[in-house]
Structures are given as structure tokens and as C-alpha cells.
Amino acid sequence: MLNYIRLGVVAALIALPQMGAAQEADTTPLNADIGFIFTTFMFLVSGFLVFFMAAGFAMLEAGLVRGKNVAMQLTKNVALFSLASLFYYILGYNLMYPGDAWTISSVLGAFSVTGLEPVGLDGADPDLTYASVGSDFFFQLMFCAATASIVSGALAERIKLLPFLLFVVLLTAVIYPIQASWKWGGGFLDAMGFQDFAGSTVVHSVGGWAALTGAIILGPRLGKYKNGKINPIPGSNLALATLGMFILWLGWFGFNGGSQLYMDTAGNVADISRIFSNTNIAAAAGVMVALVLTQLIYGKPDLTMILNGALAGLVSITAEPLTPTLVEATFIGGIGGAIVVFAVPMLDKLQIDDVVGAIPVHLFAGIWGTIAVAFTNDAANVLTQFYAIMIVGAFVCATSALAWMVLKLTIGLRVDEETEITGLDMAELGMEAYPEFNPV
Numbered sequence: 001m002l003n004y005i006r007l008g009v010v011a012a013l014i015a016l017p018q019m020g021a022a023q024e025a026d027t028t029p030l031n032a033d034i035g036f037i038f039t040t041f042m043f044l045v046s047g048f049l050v051f052f053m054a055a056g057f058a059m060l061e062a063g064l065v066r067g068k069n070v071a072m073q074l075t076k077n078v079a080l081f082s083l084a085s086l087f088y089y090i091l092g093y094n095l096m097y098p099g100d101a102w103t104i105s106s107v108l109g110a111f112s113v114t115g116l117e118p119v120g121l122d123g124a125d126p127d128l129t130y131a132s133v134g135s136d137f138f139f140q141l142m143f144c145a146a147t148a149s150i151v152s153g154a155l156a157e158r159i160k161l162l163p164f165l166l167f168v169v170l171l172t173a174v175i176y177p178i179q180a181s182w183k184w185g186g187g188f189l190d191a192m193g194f195q196d197f198a199g200s201t202v203v204h205s206v207g208g209w210a211a212l213t214g215a216i217i218l219g220p221r222l223g224k225y226k227n228g229k230i231n232p233i234p235g236s237n238l239a240l241a242t243l244g245m246f247i248l249w250l251g252w253f254g255f256n257g258g259s260q261l262y263m264d265t266a267g268n269v270a271d272i273s274r275i276f277s278n279t280n281i282a283a284a285a286g287v288m289v290a291l292v293l294t295q296l297i298y299g300k301p302d303l304t305m306i307l308n309g310a311l312a313g314l315v316s317i318t319a320e321p322l323t324p325t326l327v328e329a330t331f332i333g334g335i336g337g338a339i340v341v342f343a344v345p346m347l348d349k350l351q352i353d354d355v356v357g358a359i360p361v362h363l364f365a366g367i368w369g370t371i372a373v374a375f376t377n378d379a380a381n382v383l384t385q386f387y388a389i390m391i392v393g394a395f396v397c398a399t400s401a402l403a404w405m406v407l408k409l410t411i412g413l414r415v416d417e418e419t420e421i422t423g424l425d426m427a428e429l430g431m432e433a434y435p436e437f438n439p440v
Contacts, residue, residue, distance in 0.1 A: 035264030036128045042272075043135035046258025049251050050142035054081045056247030057149035061156060062433070063241025064304065064356045068423025069157045070236060070433035076152050076161065080168045084145035087173035089114040092144060093137055096177035097185045106188040109181045130262075139258055143203050146255075147176050150207025153356035155214050158221050158420050161428055163407040167214070167400075175399050176206055179392050194388040195380040198259035200319030200369035201392055208363025209396040211354070217404045218413055220353030222420050230348045233355075236434075238303055245307040249283055252314045256321040275321045279314065282321075282333025286313020289337035297341070305344070308357040309337035315362055316369035324376040332372050336365040 058077040062070045090113055094101070098109035116134045117124050126132065148168045155164065180202050182189040196202050223231055235241060256279045262268045290309025294302040313333030317324070324332060343360035352359070370389055374380040407413055414420075419427035426432060 033128060035262075036126065036131060038263045039261075040131040040135040042260075042263040043131050043139040043258060046254035047135070047139040047142050049254025050139070050146065050258070051251075053142070053146055053248050053251030053255070054149065056244045056249075056251055057146070057153065058244070059240045059247060060244030060307070061153040061356055063237040063239065063244060064153070064235035065156045066233065066423070067236040067434050068425055068432070070425065071429050071431055072161065072424040073152070073156055074433065075429060076164060077149060079161075079165055080148045080152060081145045083165060083168050084148055084172040085141060087169050088141050088144045088177070089137065091173040092177035093140065095174070096140065096180045097136075098181065106186070106191060107182070108178065109185060143180075143199060143255070144172050144176055147203050147207040147210075148172055150204065150358050150362045151211045151214060154211035154354045154358040155218055156355040157424065158414055159214075159218055160411075160413060160415055161424075163411055163413050166407060166411075167210075167403055170403050171210060171400075175210070175396060176203075179206060179395055182392075183388070189388050189391065192388075193379065193381060193384050195320065195373045195377055195385065196370060196388075197320050197322060197373075198256045198318045200315055200366040201389055204315045204318065204362040205366035205370070205389065206392065206396050208359050208361075208366055209393050210400040211358050212352070212363060213397050213400040214404050215352050215354055215359070217401065217408060220351055221355075222417060224353050225348075225351045230345075235304070241304070241307055245310055249280075249310060249314065252279055252283070252318075256318055260322070271322055277326065278321045278324055278329035279317055281326050282313040282317035282329045282336070283310045284313070285330045285333035286310050286316070286337030286340075289334040290341055293338060293341040304357070305341055308340045308344075308361050311361045312336035312340045312365035315365040316372065318366075319369040320373040320377050320380070328376050332369065332375075335368055335372075339364050339368055 054077060058074055061073045061077065065073050091111065093114040094112045095109040101110035101112075102108065103110060114137055116137070117126060117132060130136075148171055151167070151171070152164070181187045183194055183196055183202055184190070221233065224233060225231070253276050257272045257275050260268055260272050260275060263272065286309040287306055288309075290305045290312075291301045294300070294305045313336045316332050316336030316339075317329055321329070340357060340360045343364045344354075344357055347354055347359060354360070367389055370385050371382060374382040374385055404413065415424060415427065423432075
């Protein structure tokens with residue numbers, strides 16, 4: 001035992017000078033190999049945190065739809081993630097990150113299939129100042145899939161499975177990657193100074209615009225709006241919805257933290273920890289604002305609004321989670337929570353049926369978060385931010401509306417009335433999520 005203690009003391013004495021040197025040089029980049037390893041590892045860990053958001057979307061949607069449609073929502077979420085995985089590597093990734101291979105400079109990326117490094121980097125000459133291609137592809141794929149998940153919940157309970165999945169293919173292979181290349185691929189929006197750190201616009205508002213056009217073209221659920229009256233349609237399981245929200249909250253640390261893109265200096269690691277703190281506080285502020293406002297407006301707190309308040313706070317801080325102070329992050333997230341409370345009834349007045357509140361959370365809060373960047377980041381300009389939002393919105397609305405209309409006129413978008421009344425689970429899948437209970 002004494003020998004082990006002696007060995008430990010010797011090891012500590014050897015390590016102390018090295019530790020002191022590291023502390024004195026805390027802003028110096030690591031050796032290139034080590035920096036490559038740490039950044040690659042960060043992408044992989046952040047990527048599987050964002051992957052877990054797929055479970056969050058699935059649980060949130062399963063809880064907010066009626067029991068007779070739960071199996072369909074789960075099927076859509078599993079299928080959309082799988083389609084995103086396939087078509088993002090077949091086409092989307094190189095459209096989004098063309099490098100020097102633009103088809104149209106700064107506007108349209110490269111049409112080619114994604115390739116990875118050879119096994120063990122055998123014979124390769126990797127860029128040791130960044131990360132492995134495989135880790136970057138894996139991380140970016142998760143953002144692409146999250147965009148499709150946003151659309152799924154908004155159009156629930158009345159859309160057919162096949163046209164929805166065909167739209168997902170177009171969204172993940174073409175629509176999302178092209179507009180993302182304009183900022184994150186070094187395209188024209190990036191050149192003009194547009195700032196969107198982790199995707200309030202590039203990811204969230206894109207899903208929101210696609211959902212909005214789909215909801216308008218698809219129409220509301222039967223009985224939602226009747227004789228000038230708005231009829232609430234409660235979800236089947238608020239416990240599942242709450243679990244989904246917490247899973248999304250957890251995944252967002254990878255979503256925003258990983259978007260720092262480097263973990264090769266002490267400064268980058270400190271920035272990631274700052275991003276985590278701001279992300280968390282914005283979600284908390286969104287919760288509390290939604291809770292207080294629903295209490296004041298409706299006389300009682302509304303759990304569904306509170307859940308979406310958290311998500312709206314997260315979306316709001318996503319465009320710039322690094323530069324705000326905790327006080328500023330609280331303000332940004334709190335405004336997001338307020339947006340949800342007022343936007344949900346506004347959409348109902350317009351008879352736009354969004355089952356899970358995806359449009360207020362991801363589109364409206366995404367717009368707010370993108371504008372708010374200019375309040376904390378000196379590199380951002382309000383007019384530039386607004387211009388980029390409009391450019392992306394116009395592109396996504398035009399392409400999505402065209403896709404939805406073609407699908408509607410060819411194979412049809414909406415299930416028939418009998419199927420909608422019976423439930424999509426039995427009609428389209430022949431199974432129920434809760435077979436021991438009657439559909440609600």
C-alpha cells in the first residue's frame with residue numbers, strides 16, 4: 001500500500017509543472033492532433049445529444065395528439081429521421097457545404113454524394129485545424145432531421161403518411177441544405193454579415209415556414225373551427241408531452257453548445273460553458289413568462305403553453321447563445337415565452353390549425369431570436385438580420401407551397417373524413433398505440 005502512495009506522490013510532482021504551464025497558456029491552441037481529437041469528440045457528443053431530440057419531438061407530439069393518432073405520429077418521427085439520414089448524405093450535405101465546388105457561386109452548392117475519410121485516416125491528409133468529416137456530417141445531419149420534425153407535429157391528425165414522407169425527402173435533401181448553405185456553407189447571406197449561431201432561422205424558422213404553408217394548404221382538423229367558434233382538442237398524454245419537452249431541453253445543450261464548432265482552446269471550452277448557461281436560463285425564462293401570462297389571461301396556468309414556452313425560449317436564444325449576459329438571455333427567452341402565449345390564439349383566429357404549437361415556437365420565436373442577435377452581438381445589424389429572415393422565408397414558403405400543392409393535386413394530402421374520425425392509427429397503420437382504450 002505504501003508503495004502505491006509513493007508512486008502517486010511522484011506522479012503528482014511530475015504533473016504539477018505541466019499543470020502550471022497549461023494554466024499560464026490557457027488561450028494557446030492545443031497541438032494540432034489533440035485539437036482535432038477534442039473538436040471531433042465534441043461534435044460526436046453534441047451530435048448524439050441532438051439525436052436524442054428526435055425522441056423529444058416524438059414524445060411531445062405523441063402527448064399532444066389524440067390517442068387514436070399516436071401510433072401514426074411515432075411512425076412519422078421514426079421514418080422522417082431515417083429519411084433525413086439517407087437523403088442528407090446522398091445529396092444534402094454537399095449542397096450545404098460545397099467548399100469550392102459551388103454549382104452557382106454562393107447560391108447553389110455541389111450535387112454529389114457525401115464521402116468520409118478512410119479507415120484510421122490511412123493515406124489521408126486531414127485538416128488538423130478542424131474535425132473529422134464524419135463527425136461534422138453526423139452533427140449537421142441532426143440539425144437537418146430536427147427541421148423535418150418541426151413540420152410533423154403541426155400537420156398531425158389529418159395528413160397522409162406517404163405525401164408527408166415525400167415532402168420530408170425534398171425538405172432534407174434540397175430545401176434545407178440550399179438555404180443553410182447561404183449562411184453556414186459560406187454563401188451570400190454569410191458574406192453580407194448575417195448572424196445565426198445555431199439556427200433560429202436556418203433550422204427553426206425553416207421548419208416553421210414549411211409547417212405554416214402545409215397547415216394552410218392542408219386545412220384544419222374536423223371540428224376544430226365550427227360556426228365561428230374555436231373548439232379546443234386536448235392531447236392524449238400530457239405526461240409524455242412533458243417528458244418530450246425535457247428531452248428537447250437536454251438536447252439543446254448539444255444543439256447550441258456544439259455550434260461553437262471548436263474545442264481546441266481553453267477559450268472555446270469556456271465559451272461552450274457560457275452557451276450552456278445562457279441556453280438553460282432562456283428556457284427557464286420562457287417557462288415562467290408563459291406560466292404567469294396564462295395565469296393572468298385565463299385564470300389558470302396552461303401546461304401546454306408552459307411546455308411550449310420553454311421551447312420558445314430555447315429557439316429564441318439559439319441565434320446567439322454566446323454573447324448575451326445571463327440577464328440578456330433571460331430577457332430573450334422570456335420574450336419567446338410571451339410570443340407563444342399570444343401567437344397560439346392568433347393562429348386560431350386565422351383558422352390555421354397547428355396541433356402542437358410548432359409555428360409559434362419555431363417560426364415566430366425563431367424570427368424574434370434572429371432579430372435579437374443585434375442587441376448583444378456587435379457584428380449583427382438589424383436590417384441585415386431582417387433581410388436574411390425574409391429571403392429564407394420567401395424561399396422556403398415558395399418551394400414548400402409548390403411541393404404541397406403538387407402532392408395535393410397528385411396523390412392527395414389529406415385523409416378522408418371517415419379516416420380522420422376513426423383515427424389514422426387504425427385506418428393507415430392497422431394498429432393502436434393504446435389498444436386497451438377506446439380512441440378519444
